[in-house]
Amino acid sequence: MEKITIIGSGNVATHLSLQLKNCGFEIVQVYSKNIENAKILAEKLNANYTSQMNEINFNSDVYIISVSDSAIEQIVENLNINNKIILHTSGSTSMDVFKNKFDNYGVLYPLQTFSKNRKIEFENIPIFIEANNEKSFEIIEKIANKISTKVYKSDSETRKTLHISAVFANNFTNQMYAIAKNLLDKKNIDFDVLKPLISETTQKIFELSPENAQTGPAVRNDEIIINSHLEMLKNKPKLEKIYKFVSDSIFEFQKNKTNGQF
């Protein structure tokens, strides 16, 4: 089994490294620029930890960078691990970020939303992998297959499409719920009244597909309702814009569906 170093201590780094440990991998070291976070994670993993890039040791076979996308480049610049395998876990950063610096590299992208204090069934998470050579690919594939039952090969371009789709399906959906809750909060209505609706919304999309599951005023372009809702939001110009653009988008998708252009 490969020895692994984890660079990062955020949500993805935490869930991924715990799953690696559970699946029998030895986590040698955790690096985080925040020493407290490095320590907290390292203790869960029985690993060493450091907040100094130059203290990252050479004892591992695979180095996994799991930090925010904007921090990857700086890590790459400052990391020296000779010919060991290096990989990142980002949806939208190209594998080429490693190109001029390392010999053996790749990507292991778990398509899921992680929060530190929530348990998750990691073995069901789709994992998308790629590598710059066959030897690296085999090792990354072996690791991926240990931690998940759903492993797919994917180039950087396809992975980016997966990531932007996930942003719509997870982050943006979640924001729609946050806006709904915010509107209810102001009238002292418990968000839980939306629970049956939200459960049904989710169940419907996989059985009917989202276009066919769609209902509501925007589908039928019910201007009376749409305008009365826009009127309710007139003091919240940003929400008003979201309401308008998403309603337009619904109507347009439905129209194209009817025209067979979807």
Add this chain to the structure above:
Amino acid sequence: MEKITIIGSGNVATHLSLQLKNCGFEIVQVYSKNIENAKILAEKLNANYTSQMNEINFNSDVYIISVSDSAIEQIVENLNINNKIILHTSGSTSMDVFKNKFDNYGVLYPLQTFSKNRKIEFENIPIFIEANNEKSFEIIEKIANKISTKVYKSDSETRKTLHISAVFANNFTNQMYAIAKNLLDKKNIDFDVLKPLISETTQKIFELSPENAQTGPAVRNDEIIINSHLEMLKNKPKLEKIYKFVSDSIFEFQKNKTNGQF
């Protein structure tokens, strides 16, 4: 048990009238401007049917208007039922739509998304009711309590807030899924890869609340990712706008949360 006439034959009319019948109410008649739709629903209900407003008979105690909001007013104008109870099932139409025409009226609003061919556990659907007088309220409440275990009293203003929240939580969420699917379709990626992510999104919001469940590039204002996603959408100006406005909204909500202003 009250005798009921159903005016409308769409998704809500269908699910509501079938639940009323299942709970022991006699559905006397179904009206729809489309005679075929009236017939299809009436046959399921063992009821008469008509597509002529002036053929709506006086044999019922309660007349339920369940049509699109833009059609309610016209129905009100043309319906003559003396002092029977009339109600509608709309989220955003005020009860006052009945004011100058009828003596006994109210609203019965089921907060759920209905599609004709999907079964739904009606008894768990939150139902919001109001009426113009005590006698009508008692009857509407009795009917609501027969068909659901979650009945709430709600004035028209509150109901409108519930409805706009439901539009965000259901219709707009669903559109985020439709956009995600559309992006994946174009790369021949199966929408099912998002299933674990979507399930987790929904499970998280009730345990952590949507603001606290939020992750992704917009939360940390990761401009590299956000800009690379906007670049991917540059030939789809409408999606680009949605991406931008919803990302801004996420960032703003998170900022206000941190400032304790949320």
